[in-house]
Amino acid sequence: MTMLKVLGQTLAAGCMALAVAAPAQAQSQPREIAINVGFGAGGVYHTMAMTLSRHMGRYLPGNPTIVVRTMPGAGSILAANHIANVAPKDGSMLAVIGGGTILEPLFRNAEAKFDPAKLNWIGSTSSETYTCVVWKETGVTKLQDMIERPLNAGSTGRGSRTNTYGAALNELLGTKIKLVQGYRGMNDIHLAMERRELDAVCGWGYSSIFSQKPDWLKDDKINILLQFAREKHPDLPHVPLIFDVLKTERDKAAMQLLVLDSYVAWPLVAPPGVPAETIATLRKAYIAALADPTLLAEAKQLQLGIAPVAGEDIQKVVQEVMASPAEVIENARKLSGL
Secondary structure, eight states, X not given: OOHHHHHHHHHHHHHHHHHHHHHHHHHHSOSEEEEEESSOTTSHHHHHHHHHHTTGGGGSXXXXXXXXXXXXXXXXXXXXXXXXXXXXXXXXXXXXXXXXXGHHHHTTOTTOOSOTTTSXXXXXXXXXXXXXXXXXXXXXXXXXXXXXXXXXXXXXXXXXXXXXXXXXXXXXXXXXXXXXXXXXXXXXXXXXXXXXXXXXXXXXXXXXXXXXXXXXXXXXXXXXXXXXXXXXXXXXXXXXXXXXXXXXXXXXXXXXXXXXXHHSOSEEEEOTTOOHHHHHHHHHHHHHHHTOHHXXXXXXXXXXXXXXXEXXXXXXXXXXXXXXXXXXXXXXXXXXXX
16 A cells, blocks of 8 residues: 555545544534523522623624523522532533622531532622611611611521621621511512511612612612621712721621622632533633623613623632631621521
């Protein structure tokens, strides 16, 4: 057999291999990606996911359709458990969960059956300043009033910031907040406040007030009494930051853990075990979609803040949090009411 003939057979075999491999590779790209939102429809988490779903597919191989589903329960712990233990590990299923959910396994919450450090963090649409808001008709106008008067505050459940922040205030400051759990999302809490079934909610994102209930600000229906974040929001210079009213360094260290979800506010996560190259592709597409002019125009119309936090940065912060001193973790756990 001549060298030329051998070379020809080799090339032919190589072309056949490529012809076979190409369809297989194309088939490996999911045609549809599901995003499970750990809260009810109509809230900011759901609205964020819906907005993202209309654009992110254009930046992914094969331009998959992205479908958003709601999976509310236990302050998004249900969705976190599902993404960690049930979801396929091929990038075809993602989840939007509450940032504070990161802390639940650390706090030994038996319902939280996932390891935050093993989840793949794709990114967060922005950071957030969370607030404690009281219906104005209650007559509660300052933090001291919350210490002197009992208030019913709505909560989506243990593990959610709407529960954690209220519980922490009761422990640290002696407020008389009665946490009413079981609401499926912020929309249900807002409706209960309008019906006067609830007096307050703690853990409501400041930017979300503008997208969900701008009339409450316009018509002066609420008082913003406290903010939870690493630093004050520029729009709220006269509203105390939680660290302004804490007295000991021990309590401040614990609160630094609890306000983690002000940094990781609206996270998108993938299951553990998804190939690294798939995670890199998802992260790149996520950031690209959040810079898309059409998405930004939609977000502006919906009054959604977009200031992305990279998944790599979140992954690093989660690793640091999981390595926090045991004393700090235990104090934060007690403050959260778990």
